[in-house]
Amino acid sequence: DGNTSTEFEPDYLYNYPGIYDITLIVATITEPQCYDTLVFNHAVKVNESCRLIFPNAFIPSISGPSGGHYNINDKNNQIFYPLTEGVEKYRLEIYTRWGELIFVSEDINVGWDGYYKGKLAKQDVYVYKATGMCTSGREFSQTGDVTLYR
Known part of the structure; x- marks a missing residue:
């Protein structure tokens, strides 16, 4: 859903039912900066709660x-x-x-x-x-x- 976090162990509350991907982007803080991305497809399933x-x-x-x-x-x-x-x-x-x-x-x-x-x-x-x-x-x-x- 486009939200981001810079926390070490983030928690997240999904507002709507659905299946969501999780994208992890890692970057170094030293020069030269290096980046890497890992995508977990269909990592979270949120059921309707009523x-x-x-x-x-x-x-x-x-x-x-x-x-x-x-x-x-x-x-x-x-x-x-x-x-x-x-x-x-x-x-x-x-x-x-x-x-x-x-x-x-x-x-x-x-x-x-x-x-x-x-x-x-x-x-x-x-x-x-x-x-x-x-x-x-x-x-x-x-x-x-x-x-x-x-």
Whole structure:
């Protein structure tokens, strides 16, 4: 993909699935300078990564609705949201056990804060449905349940 590194042992994260060649170019730092190139054809195969990992429980904040915006580094577990990889479009729906839709988000950065109509939802098991599209264009649909603890 055209990126370069001068590190001794470089690491690289490929952004898209595919098969990539690796080119190693070596040069001396003394005069006269000498160069050599080695190409490893089809050296790296990157598979599509499209994952959503949901927790099975959370404890909402009792201080009131937060709007669902979360900080991935905050370990308080007060917002229900998935860890994602390779997700381009996203829709999260939360249902009561009786099938009533109580929350919808189409923003990957907004999860459910455990509130419904401004009030803390009761401790119970809720059903989630996540649908969307991977960066590769493949569609996904995932369902499961989450326990809200108070």
